[in-house]
Structure formats: C-alpha cells, structure tokens
Amino acid sequence: MHESNIFKDMENDVNSSNIDENTKKKLFANILNLKKQKINLMITGATGCGKSSTINAMFNMDVAKVGIGVDPETMEIKKFELDNLILWDSPGLGDGKEKDIQHSKGIISKLNEIDENGNPLIDLVLIILDGGSRDLGTSYELINSVIIPNLGEKAKDRILIAINQADVAMKGRHWDYENNKPLPKLVKFLEEKVQSVKNRVKEATGVDIEPIYYSAGFKDDDESQRPYNLSKLLYFIVKNTPMKKRLAYVNNTSKDQEMWSDSDEIKDYTAEIQKSFVETIVETSKAGGEIGKEIGDILGMGKTGEAIGRVAGAAVGTVKSVISSVGSFFSSFW
The missing domain is CATH 3.40.50.300 (P-loop containing nucleotide triphosphate hydrolases)
Structure with missing residues (x-):
C-alpha cells in the first residue's frame, strides 16, 4: 500500500521548518492521525x-x-x-x-x-x-x-x-x-x-x-x-x-482529466473540493495546541499546497488554477 504523496510532503515541510521540536512533534502526531483515517x-x-x-x-x-x-x-x-x-x-x-x-x-x-x-x-x-x-x-x-x-x-x-x-x-x-x-x-x-x-x-x-x-x-x-x-x-x-x-x-480519484472536464457552472467544483481538502489539513493539524500560525507558515505556500493541486488537481481540473485557488485559500486563514 503506497503512502499518499500529500502526507509525505506535509512531513517534509514540517521537518524542514524552523519551528520548535515540541510543535513539530504535535504536527507529526496529527499528520499520523490523518494517515490512519x-x-x-x-x-x-x-x-x-x-x-x-x-x-x-x-x-x-x-x-x-x-x-x-x-x-x-x-x-x-x-x-x-x-x-x-x-x-x-x-x-x-x-x-x-x-x-x-x-x-x-x-x-x-x-x-x-x-x-x-x-x-x-x-x-x-x-x-x-x-x-x-x-x-x-x-x-x-x-x-x-x-x-x-x-x-x-x-x-x-x-x-x-x-x-x-x-x-x-x-x-x-x-x-x-x-x-x-x-x-x-x-x-x-x-x-x-x-x-x-x-x-x-x-x-x-x-x-x-x-x-x-x-x-x-x-x-x-x-x-x-x-x-x-x-x-x-x-x-x-x-x-x-x-x-x-x-x-x-x-x-x-481518477487522474483522467476527461472525467472531470464537463459540469454545470453553478460553482467551481474544482476549487470547492480543494478548499475541503485544505480545510481538513488546517483544522486537523491545529489540534493539540496553538499552532495555527505555524501551519500557515509551513503549509500555506509550500510544497503541500502544491501537492494538493498536483495530486487532486489531476483529478478535477487544471493544475495551475487549482494551485492558485489552494494558495489563495490558505492565505485567507491568516
């Protein structure tokens, strides 16, 4: 069973950050909990x-x-x-x-x-x-x-x-x-x-x-x-x-973009799906301490945001627009 790229990138971003070891441990524990779901x-x-x-x-x-x-x-x-x-x-x-x-x-x-x-x-x-x-x-x-x-x-x-x-x-x-x-x-x-x-x-x-x-x-x-x-x-x-x-x-989800290209225009479902993924990362990663700001610094514009766009974006739309929407959504939290 292969490990999701998004979790690897989250761990790498936390590892390479300048936050204190105690906060890193909390983040790693929360990421591990996400992986088990x-x-x-x-x-x-x-x-x-x-x-x-x-x-x-x-x-x-x-x-x-x-x-x-x-x-x-x-x-x-x-x-x-x-x-x-x-x-x-x-x-x-x-x-x-x-x-x-x-x-x-x-x-x-x-x-x-x-x-x-x-x-x-x-x-x-x-x-x-x-x-x-x-x-x-x-x-x-x-x-x-x-x-x-x-x-x-x-x-x-x-x-x-x-x-x-x-x-x-x-x-x-x-x-x-x-x-x-x-x-x-x-x-x-x-x-x-x-x-x-x-x-x-x-x-x-x-x-x-x-x-x-x-x-x-x-x-x-x-x-x-x-x-x-x-x-x-x-x-x-x-x-x-x-x-x-x-x-x-x-x-x-399917990586064939043909599956996801045609839909009504009521909402940008691609962006909405990405927001849901980002919401999950932010809310679950913050658990266990006042570390919301650190998550913003670590994940907001780093590889994890790109990972969401790259992996999920391949399933639901144009990668560039997904990365952009994810970045915007992250920045709106802080």
Missing part, C-alpha cells in the same frame, strides 16, 4: 442505474484490491480497497422479489456494522437513480424502506442521492452532444426531477435530502467515456464526508 463509502442503486460506470469513472480502480463481505448475508457486496478509501458496491433492488429480499438484508446488515471504535462502519451511502427511467418505485423502496431507516438519527448526514444518465432523461432529446451538456429544456426537466425525488423522500421519511443529477457517460468500444457533472458529484461526496477523513479521496 479510513472512509467507507457504500454505493448502491436499482438495477441498471449505472453504478459500475460511475465507480470506474470516478475512482482509480486500477489499484483497487477486490474482496467481498465476510458475512454470508453480505456475500454479494463487493469491497474495493484503494489505500484508505474503501468502496462497498452493493447490489440494489429490481432483480425479482426473492433477490430483492436477499439484497435488502445484506445492505441492512452492512449498514448496522460497527467499527473498532463503536461507530457505524459505513460513513456515507451514495444511492444512484436511473435518470432515464420513469418508474423509480424500486429506488424509493430502497431509499425509504432499506437505507434511511438503518442510518440512525444522523441519516441526513450519511446519505447522498444522485440521478445518473441525465443525458437520456428525455430519451436523448435536448442534450448538446457536441458540448456534452443539457440544453435549457432538459435542465428544467432534470431540476423538476430533483425536486420530485426530494419531496417524495421527505414525505416518506421526514429526511431532507438535496439530490443532484449527472451522467457517468456511456461509451462504445470505439468511444471514450465522457461524464457530465462528475466533479459536482465528487464535491458533494467530499462535503458529506467527516472532515478528518476527506483526504482519503486525494490520491484515489
């Missing part, structure tokens, strides 16, 4: 929703270690380990009543699993809906009857709903294939679908959720995968992840 992300959805294409587009699956759940009830849940990011690829519903019951039991069992610290093993559940389907009854059954009732009191903080296949939501009409984005009529349709999903979940469970829409991108043998709004999806995943665990995504 694991994020467990469950991804599920009804049959045909595009889970596999989403996982392959978003994450660096070439280095994944593959396994399955050890509990007989969860044997069909695939486990992918990418350093300290662990993906649980769970079968959804829609394969027949008997299999639906089996899959539901497996999902419930995994959601109720506890880690060594007594906390829920699964940090976040991403539920993918098929944007090209008119009948989302199976998906609502999965969300309202299986997932949310087993997430506990903080269900709102542990669930994300994403509507995939936005490009075929109106049978392929009103999609700008050249620029890979929805035209205004399709945007309106997708926004209404988002609101409908939000309302249905709220009515059934009382939980407020803000769904998003995207396209993982379909490809034939002679075509390249071309997602839309994948950077927005990653942004929402990162923002919903506990702060101390967010750096698990830095080295484990």
Whole structure:
C-alpha cells in the first residue's frame, strides 16, 4: 500500500521548518492521525442505474484490491480497497422479489456494522437513480424502506442521492452532444426531477435530502467515456464526508482529466473540493495546541499546497488554477 504523496510532503515541510521540536512533534502526531483515517463509502442503486460506470469513472480502480463481505448475508457486496478509501458496491433492488429480499438484508446488515471504535462502519451511502427511467418505485423502496431507516438519527448526514444518465432523461432529446451538456429544456426537466425525488423522500421519511443529477457517460468500444457533472458529484461526496477523513479521496480519484472536464457552472467544483481538502489539513493539524500560525507558515505556500493541486488537481481540473485557488485559500486563514 503506497503512502499518499500529500502526507509525505506535509512531513517534509514540517521537518524542514524552523519551528520548535515540541510543535513539530504535535504536527507529526496529527499528520499520523490523518494517515490512519479510513472512509467507507457504500454505493448502491436499482438495477441498471449505472453504478459500475460511475465507480470506474470516478475512482482509480486500477489499484483497487477486490474482496467481498465476510458475512454470508453480505456475500454479494463487493469491497474495493484503494489505500484508505474503501468502496462497498452493493447490489440494489429490481432483480425479482426473492433477490430483492436477499439484497435488502445484506445492505441492512452492512449498514448496522460497527467499527473498532463503536461507530457505524459505513460513513456515507451514495444511492444512484436511473435518470432515464420513469418508474423509480424500486429506488424509493430502497431509499425509504432499506437505507434511511438503518442510518440512525444522523441519516441526513450519511446519505447522498444522485440521478445518473441525465443525458437520456428525455430519451436523448435536448442534450448538446457536441458540448456534452443539457440544453435549457432538459435542465428544467432534470431540476423538476430533483425536486420530485426530494419531496417524495421527505414525505416518506421526514429526511431532507438535496439530490443532484449527472451522467457517468456511456461509451462504445470505439468511444471514450465522457461524464457530465462528475466533479459536482465528487464535491458533494467530499462535503458529506467527516472532515478528518476527506483526504482519503486525494490520491484515489481518477487522474483522467476527461472525467472531470464537463459540469454545470453553478460553482467551481474544482476549487470547492480543494478548499475541503485544505480545510481538513488546517483544522486537523491545529489540534493539540496553538499552532495555527505555524501551519500557515509551513503549509500555506509550500510544497503541500502544491501537492494538493498536483495530486487532486489531476483529478478535477487544471493544475495551475487549482494551485492558485489552494494558495489563495490558505492565505485567507491568516
């Protein structure tokens, strides 16, 4: 298992700094704590929703270690380990009543699993809906009857709903294939679908959720995968992840910039993701003493800021703009 470059650079910057040894020890202890953090992300959805294409587009699956759940009830849940990011690829519903019951039991069992610290093993559940389907009854059954009732009191903080296949939501009409984005009529349709999903979940469970829409991108043998709004999806995943665990995504997202190039213009998701990573570094590194200023001096304009831009920037956009945004964000703290 290789060590994330960002942690190496943080340690090197601390080592070469002029701060006192006591502060260095505190910083090294905090960096070590960051390195130990694991994020467990469950991804599920009804049959045909595009889970596999989403996982392959978003994450660096070439280095994944593959396994399955050890509990007989969860044997069909695939486990992918990418350093300290662990993906649980769970079968959804829609394969027949008997299999639906089996899959539901497996999902419930995994959601109720506890880690060594007594906390829920699964940090976040991403539920993918098929944007090209008119009948989302199976998906609502999965969300309202299986997932949310087993997430506990903080269900709102542990669930994300994403509507995939936005490009075929109106049978392929009103999609700008050249620029890979929805035209205004399709945007309106997708926004209404988002609101409908939000309302249905709220009515059934009382939980407020803000769904998003995207396209993982379909490809034939002679075509390249071309997602839309994948950077927005990653942004929402990162923002919903506990702060101390967010750096698990830095080295484990796809380094293919084609995956991240097309998105709506509501926010600069590249910059927002970098801010989340920087926020994690700053807040967790400051723990254990009044050392905020030292972190600013050490990490603010040094190699760590560049490392974030280089490693994560390769996944979500132009490296120069990422480095610039990271530098600006660091300097804004002090």
